Amino acid sequence: MRAVAARPERVAVVSGVGQGLALLLQVLAAEGRRKLAVEDPGSPGTLELLRAHGVRPVGVPVDQEGLVVRKLAASGAQAVLVTPAHQYPTGVVLSARRRTELAAWARAGGLVVEDDYDAEFRYDREPLGAVQGLAPERTVYLGSLSKTLAPGLRLGWAVLPGELVEPFAHAKRYADLGTGAIDQLAFAALLESGGYDRHLRAVRPRYRARRDALVAALREHLPEAELRGVAAGLHLYADLPDGVDEQAVAEAALRRGVRVATVAPGRLSPGRAAIALGYAGVAEQRLREAAALLGEAVREVR
Structure with missing residues (x-):
């Protein structure tokens, strides 16, 4: 394959x-x-x-x-x-x-x-x-x-x-x-x-639905973030608005019960502030709630 x-x-x-x-x-x-x-x-x-x-x-x-x-x-x-x-x-x-x-x-x-x-x-x-x-x-x-x-x-x-x-x-x-x-x-x-193939066919639409829910919610609650990497995988990449500190966003989100991954620890050269958001293990409604809370976190630190 x-x-x-x-x-x-x-x-x-x-x-x-x-x-x-x-x-x-x-x-x-x-x-x-x-x-x-x-x-x-x-x-x-x-x-x-x-x-x-x-x-x-x-x-x-x-x-x-x-x-x-x-x-x-x-x-x-x-x-x-x-x-x-x-x-x-x-x-x-x-x-x-x-x-x-x-x-x-x-x-x-x-x-x-x-x-x-x-x-x-x-x-x-x-x-x-x-x-x-x-x-x-x-x-x-x-x-x-x-x-x-x-x-x-x-x-x-x-x-x-x-x-x-x-x-x-x-x-x-x-x-x-x-x-x-x-x-x-x-x-x-x-x-x-054939059980492994059946398993993959079963989870792909489930993960796609979760991806769709998160993307839609982020576009509503954090429209200024640029989303990338949405066509595949189990996470999204979000470029944050100019002037926003990604670590401050992560800390503000965590205070609201939302954990995100900052990108800076994986950089060897400077780059734009960004975060990675995993969605595979989270139900669609919870993803929508998380996106709203993340939007609040970004507005708090701007």
Whole structure:
């Protein structure tokens, strides 16, 4: 479904994307590659993970087409971490043109680490295959069940280029001796029965309805915010009005019982104030109420 080139011997089962990335960082660091290009803005948790493993993140800007690939060379990094299906936090989808450019960069000697974040949930756009299919020998593909089933189910996978299979397997072996077999067998049965596909078909319209409710409420209660990333995924990105401090907004919203994610902790260079709003686990009426409270919070700090 994702157009990934994956032979069984190239697939490693891991305890979520977090572990897959951590193991890969160990392998790259052992080869002397301690610099990794990342999308800017990106995930604060990912930046923390990189730094904890002694890897220096180098920011590459993101625009309306996704990662600005032509700026990769200037980063000096030999590897780049991307979320092309639905970038966090901006929600942008890496364009076909940029995917071609990224694959060409990889084939010229770079390594792409593709976190297939939110790929299963799209609403207003056609599906796009994974970047890995364009350069399978120069791409590490990471996926998990955290968004589709539950983050507490620590189960994911890494599809590896041939040269990384053995060192990655070695790192995995001595990290935990292997991911739990019972969870793997249960998920395999869910796949084989068609239950996983039925589950995805059932939740997509539910998440779309929640997305629609939140977008409509924000346009009513916070019309001055620019919404992005609405075509897919499980969160929205909202650029705040000029002059509004995002941390102050987050604190004012929390006092009203609404938790939002600020974007600044995921930036490596300055940018416009913005927040990310998750909607998957919240009922539609509660989302409408939250949007109204968020509008109050913004007006309070302006």
